[in-house]
Amino acid sequence: MTIGELIGAFFTTPGPGGVVVILVLGLAGAIYVLLTRWILQGGQAEEGTMRRLR
């Protein structure tokens, strides 16, 4: 199978499209979870230091 045929098969074979959908949505979901955690952790380190100093 040539490279051209391989690429062609990727577009025309049933199945790979669904994998891409899952990958795109899964990746977006993971990024959003990480971003939310990052926001919530904002200022936590400084607060811990202040508490220790007190």
Place this chain on the structure above:
Amino acid sequence: MKARSVHPDNKHEAIILTPLQDITTIDRWLWALLLGLIGLGGYAYVRQLTLGMGVTGMNRPVYWGVYITNFVFFIGLAHSGTFISAILRLAGAEWRKPLTRAAEAITLFSLPFGVASIVVDMGRPERLLNVISHGRFQSPLLWDFTAVSLYLCSSVVFFYLSLLPDIALCRDRLTDVPAWQHRMYEILALGWQGRPEQFHRLERVLDGMAIFLAMLVVTVHTVVSWVFGMTIQPGWHTALIGPFFLLGAIFSGTAAVVIALAILRRVYHLEESLPLGLFNSLRKLLIVFTLGWLYMMVSEFLTIFYGNIPEEMEVFWQKFTGDFTWLFWAMTILVFVVPLLIFIFRGKDSIGWMVTASVLINVGMWLERFVVIVPTETRPRLLYELVQGTYRPTWVEAVITVSMFAGMFLLYAVFTRFFPIVPVWETAEEPGAEVPPVTRRRRRFGVRR
């Protein structure tokens, strides 16, 4: 979880939180009515599932009708939130702040019904999973599925993140609500404490997501239009269909925001939080969109007319003088003529006239979606000399459509009773932003003689 948060000062806080503290009898009756309509839609859908698609007006060669019209319309409405929140955020338009959540809520509650319209149109809903198991890259339906799902997911996150400080506000201020409601705020607030660094990071993430969502808003509706445009059917196969759909979506979405704001302002007494100036700003935007829509219409039809390709002209005349002439001209009057006259001569400082124009625009835009989809199918390429289709929606389609709108209204109405519909933290007074007293200014800048 007993986290308490630091909240920015907002003089309108008490008024904004008032609707959350009591569910009135009128609310309960309204919700019951909307639930009844949804139930009717459920009955019609079960009937369609049991008896087959023959209960609809769809036939050969008209395979797409009211359901796909609803799909495009709901996805269009969903662009309001992203436009108001993300694009105006990037543009630094400060006036958008009080209305962002009302607009984002339209996005959130109309998108699911856009997706549901596709499922209802399928007849065999279990085949939706075939997109995952047998999805092919060359299919615009797969692009559509990906884009709409990603848009829904991103809109939910954008909405939730911007709501987070206000959920914490509800958790801390609303202590006399039912225990389950307070528990809900506790869980959804995720322990938000309102630290300056949290606000700083939140703003950064929302700014970043605004750029991503601005890109998505263009992609999503363009891909929706490609479901039609990638076929070679007359009236659909044009490069203009993407921008045309996009402009129409933002247009109807912004008009929907005007309607939602006017209702909220009246029902929840939010006159001070949602001042008249907001409506005047939206009026200017809507004038631009109305003229933009006319530009698209003229570009589209003039090109077709000069091309004079027989199969294109068949559909063209269907709209201008044929079977769809009433719908086409009604759409033109409702979307363009009357709203533009209202906006220019009556709309300024008048919420009533603004709402009238916005309702007309949305009715007209639904008709526009219908007139784009159905005439092409009644006169398909190559077949139009042999087959001249007709389409008349049945009561099943009408009831399911009404139930979908009822569902959207119900979600919106319930949401406004549990969460602040005006963002408290975004509209808070900035410390030091007030104008200093006159004496201090005189001392600093001197007195003009």
